[in-house]
Amino acid sequence: MQKLAGAILCALVLLTGCSTATRQTAKTPPPKDRPPDWENVAVETNKPAPEITVVVPPPPHIAPTAPKAAPQPEAKWQSLNRWATSHGLGALRRVTVGPVESFALVANTGVLTLNMGSLSAHWENLEIRFGFAPQLTNGQVFVHALDLHKNIEPLLRAFRPAAAPDRVIVIDPGHGGSNTGTRSKADNRLEKEFTLDWALRLARLLETNNWQVLLTRTNDVDVSLAERVDFAEQHRADLFVSLHFNSSGGGSPDAAGLETYCLTPTGMASSLVRGREDILAEILPNNTFDEQNLAYAVRLHAAVLKVNGHLDRAVRRARFLTVLRGQNRPAVLIEGGYLSNVREARKIADPAFRQKLAEATAEALK
Numbered sequence: 001m002q003k004l005a006g007a008i009l010c011a012l013v014l015l016t017g018c019s020t021a022t023r024q025t026a027k028t029p030p031p032k033d034r035p036p037d038w039e040n041v042a043v044e045t046n047k048p049a050p051e052i053t054v055v056v057p058p059p060p061h062i063a064p065t066a067p068k069a070a071p072q073p074e075a076k077w078q079s080l081n082r083w084a085t086s087h088g089l090g091a092l093r094r095v096t097v098g099p100v101e102s103f104a105l106v107a108n109t110g111v112l113t114l115n116m117g118s119l120s121a122h123w124e125n126l127e128i129r130f131g132f133a134p135q136l137t138n139g140q141v142f143v144h145a146l147d148l149h150k151n152i153e154p155l156l157r158a159f160r161p162a163a164a165p166d167r168v169i170v171i172d173p174g175h176g177g178s179n180t181g182t183r184s185k186a187d188n189r190l191e192k193e194f195t196l197d198w199a200l201r202l203a204r205l206l207e208t209n210n211w212q213v214l215l216t217r218t219n220d221v222d223v224s225l226a227e228r229v230d231f232a233e234q235h236r237a238d239l240f241v242s243l244h245f246n247s248s249g250g251g252s253p254d255a256a257g258l259e260t261y262c263l264t265p266t267g268m269a270s271s272l273v274r275g276r277e278d279i280l281a282e283i284l285p286n287n288t289f290d291e292q293n294l295a296y297a298v299r300l301h302a303a304v305l306k307v308n309g310h311l312d313r314a315v316r317r318a319r320f321l322t323v324l325r326g327q328n329r330p331a332v333l334i335e336g337g338y339l340s341n342v343r344e345a346r347k348i349a350d351p352a353f354r355q356k357l358a359e360a361t362a363e364a365l366k
């Protein structure tokens, strides 16, 4: 009981002390920047101290609302584990088999495998080139925000093109006329012949498959790249697919396999520049379709890999390709194999293989 009385006395002394201190400060002239109501309070404190009843109010209940912070700019590098958890996915699984540490993100739409320090990632069984190599920091996988939004999220969403009737597709057989493309190491025939043959076979298949099909050329003529884009624009195409065959140039004659290109998202470096300036900040008309570009590229790439012996050279990004840049619709360019590789060129020379190529391409666009 005595202890309680002592505590109350202490409290009174403390309060009086506070009050005295207030009075003392009130005697000094208030700073000029104080608001008027501060001065009024100071005058009040000069009155005799009122009787004090010590009532300790319960602490006010403050609802645990989050403070309204200004939106923070998104971090450039993001923890993929944290992202996966916040999207209801399980933790990343370590799947290292070689010298490169690899992690798999398992979603109900597929499995994404990332290789630390490498631009090469795998979605299901096909390769995708990232813009930035994922990094391992303190056991955490960090991915660049652009890869997260432009590659990982669209892949995991497993975008499917709308199944509307009579959609317009423009098929673009690469090269033509004096623009011959590369030459086959198997039979000396020219790329322009093979691309046209692939396009004509594909057109026949797509016409029976709800597509309204248009070709940028149906014979051996030179059509400029800008004219090909204009053609798709005039016909309000819903999709543009350019068909090519590859050459290693002065590189390895062993280079073989499938490469599929779509436009590089703004801010990301391209997988292929061919000596051209790669302006990362460029915002091109076709960037509106980043997600659909990737979706179509992945579908086409996956289908063609099934008939080419799974020689996978990845879904890649390029910014310089004129037939992609200006498109106001999803657009993809396929390099269907290497004419500079004798073994692959022999396959391409076979009409039965080209028919399979066309069937696979058509299947992807069903």
Ligand SMILES: [Zn+2]
Pocket (backbone or CB within 6 Å): 174, 175, 181, 182, 191, 244, 245, 246
């Ligand atoms: Zn070509």
